[in-house]
Amino acid sequence: MPNYLSIDTSAHASVALIDADTGAVIATRTSPKGNDQTETLAGYVRDLMAGHDQQGPELAGIIVGVGPGPFTGLRVGLVAARTFGFVWQVPVHGVMSLHALAERVLELDEVPDEFIVASDARRKEVYWARYNRQGALTDGPHVAAAATLPALPVYGVGAGIYEDALREAGAAPQPESFEWIAESAYLAKHGLKELAAGKDLSNTAPQYLRESDAQVPAFMKQAEAKEATA
């Protein structure tokens, strides 16, 4: 039976091989570090595929996390997934990375009626999204300061980093989830649900949510103003 290769680098480098029929995780690996995507990703894919005799062209497809996440790491996974898809001639499916955190919440014994997942967006902000008990996205993804989040249970590493700010804002950060980052196995779980529902996931554009930091310098604005009046 064909398998899916799942890749997410919105947090750490994370890869998984997933049974396309049962959704079972055949194998998965996630880096313990958040800054080694370029070094580790290709090796992880190589080891996973070789370890299970998986040939690239025989994959059912590639499921890739499109973020949001820190830009540099995110791009490493996206360009790799697109390149694998190009060479192996298999479809590449883009899945919003916060869904991976939501899937993990859905595995808890008690799932709240409504909840928030939050990841680390650096610069004192989180990437977040809101879900209902069934795991349907109801708002987001957004990037914002933790203190501005809705007063709901919050899961994910973003909840741990900003525990105090969230409590002060009336939200309920959930300690059991403070180490949770987006993992490819959970991402694939969500991706398979969407594919089964007939959703088109062919868009693999990154969800940056922020513009590049670049500001047009004052002297360029002056030059533009001069040109405009000339």
Added chain:
Amino acid sequence: MSTKEPVVLGIESSCDETGVGIVRGTQLLANAVSSSMDEHVRFGGVIPEIAARAHLEAFVPTLQQALDTAELTLDDIDAIAVTSGPGLAGALMVGVSAAKALALATGKPLYGINHLVAHVGVGVLEGTVLPPTFGALLVSGGHTEILKVTSLTNDVHLLGSTIDDAAGEAYDKVARLLGLGYPGGPAIDKAAKDGDRKAFRFPRGLSLPKFVGSAENPGKHRNNFSFSGLKTAVARCVEHFEAAGEPIPVADIAASFQEAVVDVITAKAVRAMKENNLTTVLLGGGVAANTRLRELLAARCASAGIALVVPPFSLCTDNGGMVAGLGAQLVADGVEPSGLDFATDSSQPVTQIVLSR
């Protein structure tokens, strides 16, 4: 694979150009380049995040274009080479991640190679014959270096480099001061054509005896460059005219600035060639297109009896062909590939021509 004439695909993403080139030995088969330069114009310089975003979108289409041009499939490729550094970290990572995925998916060996040495490596493409040992002068938006090349694949030595801005960076900054737009190199070159290059005497950086010393007792910066003082001198000059309420003599300032840059670069490069017994110098980098640089370097090389090699302009600016060209030399020399686990190195030294496993 044919080790004498390997077919190598090269990937370049160290700055604002996404390049994929293909060579067979020293023959260039394709050189597809997608540039994000237009997106940087309004900022007056390359914005790393914008460049990195553009690399992600451009990579697969540029790869497809190169294969189409070469009329090859990935099966025909013997090895893959990618710029691992020096360059913008976030930009390099897109090319390196893509190259690793490509190498893994095709089962081809991968070489992580030095961007600057690749600029020199274009010298062997398209039938140019270089002597066993030669010099190189690289002048671009990000680099200003004098190199001694004994072997492209295992012995490249840095003779001198800029200690602050690259020459092309100085061009960009001065072009902004003069309201000439971006990129500054072509804009200043054009404005300078109607100007008097002796109208102003701008400083030649690191030319004082205390920096230069003598051939026997060289100073610390004998072969090094500095352009930040020059940029400041031009700014003062512009301010002087503004304060006096007089029109700024743009053409004269552009010509005099360009002369200061080109004079110090060519003087130091030719001296370094002579003192290192190098009889051939290769000019590379985007500023190689500058008419005055080519003119003065040609004249000074001729006087010194040094042969000057200038590759076609499309091979002087950043491109994948140069990466493929150096990659083919490495394959032909039996150099070990770099594997899949290497990191990018935004300040990779020229002595590290290829990353080892």
